[in-house]
Amino acid sequence: MREQSEDTLLEEALGALAGPGRRGAKFTAKRLRKNVGEAYLLVPLPFALALDRVRGALAEAAGGNSPWPLESGPDRAALRVLAGGGFGGLNPVVVTADLNADGPHGTGVHLRAAAKEGLIRQRAGEKTAERIVQILNR
Template identity: 35%
Template sequence: MGRAYEDEGELLAAELGAVAALSGGRAGAWLTRRVARLMPDDIHETEVELPLEWERAVWRVERIVGGAGRRLEPVASMEGMPLAEEWVVRIVTRGGCAGMNPVVLTAVVVRPVGERRVTVVRLRAVAKEGLIRQRSGQEVAKGYAAALAGVER
């Protein structure tokens, strides 16, 4: 597991704690953060091929993904590639029932090799799963993949 994925669990625990603080106060937030660290992750990864040049694909990802949630600092590299070969956008968005489950969504726009006019966008969505499986990570990844591809869901 690379550095890019190490902090997803902590980010999600903090986000769930913030949701709990709205109804349970500081003690509820603290307890929720502790329990969230033990909850399993719902991780979904997918790739979307955009028939666009790299700069236009970056613009599309920034417009669709970048404005859809609270922006996080991107990590240096997702797959060990130099930064010039990829563009990374990370956000915290909402999923699940009534949008109560935070989801960390990472989009990596990979620069095409050679004269190829198709740009690959790798999406990774991670959410915590409780007793009732909502598959928030899977649903968020599929939704943004469809939005990037221009498909209505």
């Protein structure tokens, strides 16, 4: 599950919400457009501290669920978490954070939040990315 694409993770999560209608929900989810929010920011912390801070922000946005690592290295890391967005936090949002050490300046963070959208545009991906940036800027 951890190496799956954004689309596959979102389809599985939407299918899980449907209960007995799982197959129909997954079929429909494949055809929905995706709303994506992206943000780039520089965290003025050394890489290890910035990684802990981003990990905490992702866990907070996901209601306490810990993010899982996609990539790890001495000066580069990628984390992913499944958060809730939209009305009542019921729309699954896949959030990926890529971190790169930027020398003495701090750590560069690229956030990408993606969610499927139906007829009513909730912009769950965009709003979730904004929410995580606000958490990181506290």
